Amino acid sequence: MATWVWFHKLASPPHIYRIAGRLTLLFTVPGVLALIVGLYGGLVTAPADYQQGDSFRIIYVHAPAAWLSLLCYTAMAIAAAVGLVWRMKVAHAFAAATAPIGASFALVCLVSGSLWGRPMWGTWWVWDARLTSQLVLFFLYLGYMALRHSFDDLSRADRASGVLAVIGLVNVPIIHYSVYWWSTLHQGSTVLRAGGPSMPPSMLVPLLLCFFAYTCCYGALVCVRLRAEVLNRERSPNWLSLNA
Amino acid sequence: MTPRRKRLYALIAIVAGVAVSAAIALKAFNNNMLYFYDPSQVAAGVAPLHKTFRVGGMVTKGSVVRAPGSLEVRFVVTDFQHSVTVSYSGLLPDLFREGQGIIAHGHLKDGMFMADEVLAKHDEKYMPPEVAKSLKPPVARPGAGT
Numbered sequence: 001m002a003t004w005v006w007f008h009k010l011a012s013p014p015h016i017y018r019i020a021g022r023l024t025l026l027f028t029v030p031g032v033l034a035l036i037v038g039l040y041g042g043l044v045t046a047p048a049d050y051q052q053g054d055s056f057r058i059i060y061v062h063a064p065a066a067w068l069s070l071l072c073y074t075a076m077a078i079a080a081a082v083g084l085v086w087r088m089k090v091a092h093a094f095a096a097a098t099a100p101i102g103a104s105f106a107l108v109c110l111v112s113g114s115l116w117g118r119p120m121w122g123t124w125w126v127w128d129a130r131l132t133s134q135l136v137l138f139f140l141y142l143g144y145m146a147l148r149h150s151f152d153d154l155s156r157a158d159r160a161s162g163v164l165a166v167i168g169l170v171n172v173p174i175i176h177y178s179v180y181w182w183s184t185l186h187q188g189s190t191v192l193r194a195g196g197p198s199m200p201p202s203m204l205v206p207l208l209l210c211f212f213a214y215t216c217c218y219g220a221l222v223c224v225r226l227r228a229e230v231l232n233r234e235r236s237p238n239w240l241s242l243n244a
Numbered sequence: 245m246t247p248r249r250k251r252l253y254a255l256i257a258i259v260a261g262v263a264v265s266a267a268i269a270l271k272a273f274n275n276n277m278l279y280f281y282d283p284s285q286v287a288a289g290v291a292p293l294h295k296t297f298r299v300g301g302m303v304t305k306g307s308v309v310r311a312p313g314s315l316e317v318r319f320v321v322t323d324f325q326h327s328v329t330v331s332y333s334g335l336l337p338d339l340f341r342e343g344q345g346i347i348a349h350g351h352l353k354d355g356m357f358m359a360d361e362v363l364a365k366h367d368e369k370y371m372p373p374e375v376a377k378s379l380k381p382p383v384a385r386p387g388a389g390t
Contacts, residue, residue: 050376051339052366059370085252122337122363128279166259170266181270182277183300185347187368198369 011088013234020223020230027223031216034209041206049203058116060207063191064214065108069137070172072102072218076144077169080162092158093233095165096148097225101218103141110138121185129178130186133171140168154233280347287326291352299328299357300347300365308342321346321357332359339364 009015042060049056076098083091113131114124125131144161151157179188191197191211197204245253270277280300281291291297299321307320316333319342330348340346345367350359 047372047374049370050373051344052370056370081255084255085248087248119338120364120366121339122335123361126279126363129277163258166255167262169259170263174266174270182274182279183282184279185363185365187366190368190370193368200371200375202372203370 011086011090013090013230016090016093017227017230020226024220024223024227027216027219031213031220034213034216038206038209038213042203042210046203046206047200052120055116055119058112059190060210062109062112062116063207064210065105065112066134067211068214068218069102069106069109069134070175071215072098072105073137073140073165073172074169076102077165077172080165083158084162084166089155089158089233090230092162093229094222094226095162096158097222097229099141099145099148101221101225103138103145105214105218106134106138106141110134126185128184128186129182130175130184133175133178136171137168137175140164140171144168282323283321283326283328284323286328286352286357293352296349296351296360298347298349299330300345301328302345303340303342305342321348328357329355330357330359330362332362334360334362336362337364339366 039060043057046057048054076095079091079095079098082088083095110131113134117126118124144165147164148157148161151160176189178184179186190199191204191207199207280298283299283301285291286299291299301321301323304320304322304327307318309318310316311318314333315335316331317336318329318331320327320329322328330350332348332350340362345365347363347365348357348359349361349363350357352358
């Protein structure tokens with residue numbers, strides 16, 4: 001079936017190695033540009049909030065990090081599922097390359113939210129459904145990485161950690177809908193809400209730029225990490241010289 | 245059935261099983277997942293009587309009374325159906341003001357809610373001060389803070 005050729009080609013490590021190399025720059029340039037413009041717009045030119053003053057500006061770091069922590073997990077779980085079903089090593093390599101990036105975004109989200117919560121809510125941390133499920137997401141990333149490292153045999157590590165990644169996917173909709181299913185201290189979504197974003201364009205445009213920038217930065221980072229992961233797996237005397 | 249198809253079905257079965265058990269578990273713990281009760285639930289007797297719990301709602305305009313010479317403060321929290329009078333002694337968060345959503349932790353005593361902690365709840369709306377000023381009344385929006 002000719003339509004699936006592109007998919008089967010993705011299973012080839014040298015092919016992925018070349019593609020990832022080309023994509024790195026393609027993600028880096030718009031990512032860095034959007035990050036500069038978006039953060040400048042959010043931290044400098046956007047107006048202060050009527051209640052929170054300048055403290056609201058942490059949203060330009062916090063919300064995109066939260067979004068990326070969910071996106072990374074979904075990408076990681078889908079890649080792990082493809083790896084498990086089709087026995088595609090490159091898919092497992094992609095999941096393994098994504099995990100530390102997603103974990104970092106989850107940590108940024110938790111820490112920045114905590115810093116905002118202290119002055120605004122009056123507390124660093126509460127055990128409400130949103131904060132708790134986000135903490136579980138962070139631990140899922142750590143668990144995935146720890147499980148991988150506990151095996152000497154790479155293919156067994158791939159399979160065991162892959163199952164964990166797929167199971168943990170259940171947590172992703174729980175995080176997103178937690179603020180609607182239960183009463184939480186955390187507020188509802190500002191951008192992805194019924195009736196459109198509850199934010200004026202002067203605040204929203206920099207935020208959307210930051211979303212875009214973070215996503216591109218993830219793309220660039222995962223390409224670099226994926227190349228390293230593929231290199232490590234395929235290391236042999238002449239592979240690198242053939243495919244550099 | 246090819247081995248690949250078998251693996252696919254096994255994986256789908258695992259995900260479905262975990263999703264169903266998570267849904268059942270969350271349903272069973274539904275009450276514990278609620279971070280706070282609203283004043284209507286307190287009035288209906290859903291909130292526990294002899295245990296500490298949290299109550300959340302809007303601070304009614306003009307209801308904040310401070311005792312002179314102390315940190316003690318009393319105010320009425322409402323969900324626009326029922327209301328609860330809260331008594332609290334301590335520091336209030338920056339966002340605490342009349343018309344703002346808050347969550348208080350404490351217990352009921354003779355119909356009065358004795359709070360030991362008051363947190364401000366922020367809603368998902370953001371706007372510049374000029375816009376907020378042109379909207380009158382600025383913060384009495386039903387539904388916010390719940």
